[in-house]
Amino acid sequence: MKIVVQRVSMASVRIEKKTVAEINQGLMVLIGVDKKDTETDAAWCADKCVNLRIFNDENGKMNRSLMETGGSILAVSQFTLLGNTKKGRRPSFVEAAEPEKGKRLYDYFVQRLKSFNVTVKCGVFGAMMDVELINEGPVTLLIEN
Numbered sequence: 001m002k003i004v005v006q007r008v009s010m011a012s013v014r015i016e017k018k019t020v021a022e023i024n025q026g027l028m029v030l031i032g033v034d035k036k037d038t039e040t041d042a043a044w045c046a047d048k049c050v051n052l053r054i055f056n057d058e059n060g061k062m063n064r065s066l067m068e069t070g071g072s073i074l075a076v077s078q079f080t081l082l083g084n085t086k087k088g089r090r091p092s093f094v095e096a097a098e099p100e101k102g103k104r105l106y107d108y109f110v111q112r113l114k115s116f117n118v119t120v121k122c123g124v125f126g127a128m129m130d131v132e133l134i135n136e137g138p139v140t141l142l143i144e145n
Contacts, residue, residue: 001045001105002032002081007054007139011074013123014130021121026071028133029113032081033097033105041145042105046112048143049073062139066118073113076123076131077106099126 005027012022029049050066050073057063066073079102083091097105103125113120123129 003143004030005141009134009136011133023072023074029075030078033102035097042109050116072119077125
């Protein structure tokens with residue numbers, strides 16, 4: 001899995017100009033599922049997301065996790081994270097999971113996030129979405145397993 005985590009003060013997803021999900025303080029999480037990924041990988045990534053110490057403590061140091069701050073997560077599937085751009089000019093997506101497996105592991109990842117009792121909002125798997133966010137910091141991390 002490839003996960004992009006962004007610390008945000010707000011994030012939203014729109015489909016055909018209609019807002020389908022939005023959060024305030026928390027994490028924007030973009031999820032790309034590799035064809036080799038398993039539920040174990042998804043569980044590890046979910047744990048990593050909610051426990052990353054990327055929120056400021058009282059001294060302004062990144063030392064608190066989402067679990068400690070009570071923030072929310074906006075989870076959006078993004079198979080293009082698996083795009084390989086090493087050769088040519090058109091990305092290759094041969095490493096991305098087939099849609100059925102991608103959706104199954106995306107859904108499992110979301111359920112694992114929810115198991116930590118954090119608020120999780122979601123985009124729509126496979127849909128053309130408009131994503132808006134305010135990246136706070138900016139803080140952006142790539143999680144790969």
